[in-house]
Amino acid sequence: MNTATIKSRGWLPVLLGVVGLLSGCLETEEKVPGRWYTPSQLEQGEQVFLQNCARCHGAGAQGTQEWRKPLADGRYPPPPLNGTAHAWHHPLAMLKNTVAEGGVRLGGSMPGFAGTLSEAEQEAAIAYFQSKWPAEIYAAWLQRGGLK
Template sequence: MEVIMKRQIIFSLTIGVIAMTILTACSKQDDSQPIKGRWYTGDQLKLGKQVFADNCAACHGNNAESIPNGTDSSYSAPPLNGSAHAWHHSMSILIRTINEGGKELGGKMPGFKDKLSDAEKNAAIAYFQSYWDDRLYGIWKDNGNLKK
């Protein structure tokens, strides 16, 4: 009787471990696939977080909220988190701004054309767009702004 109970317990534990493994595998986000409703992947978002921290956050803020410039006459770096005008711009304009910078528009942003790869530029955009709520992102996408 005791042997049968031990076998039943071992069998139940084994079934439980198998079930948990299957559930965990099914619920994991595949970071190489697009995030639901977005153009970018989890991998791009991870890269973008680092690219943004290394190249953008000093002016645009750690959470893409902007940091005021102080007393000089140049414009502060705009927030990119969806609270200002950045969400009105298409991918091509966002990429162009990253490439050429903002000096022609009265800002201080340098161009990153030769500093960042295309993948890094797209990842940085993915990162700040991750702050946009679904409604705002949907408007941006529905207006054809995803075209490069």
């Protein structure tokens, strides 16, 4: 087909749409320097975290002050996720599992978000709280096999 035929049959918008889709598939967003996530994930993660996690973990992922001390029912309060507690000891796969399945099996009371948030939203929330980790904590997490 030549250009005149494409225009006369109304194919130009369709052709341009297909080209746009294909070019979008080829583009990849750069990662945040030194991190596994992208700026878009971080931006989405802030919203997801603030809407779903901040009520318990704090807007800055700072957790509760007495997070090491069990409550009267034996469960632990929400820990900091900002790199000052133990979240950085866990690989990404375990962090994802905890967000999806909840923290009850770990002695906490966090609900699972598998039925509430998409996998992409869950990963974005993790990206947000990991963005609060100082570079040395993130590097230690990587050394421990964090991306596994």
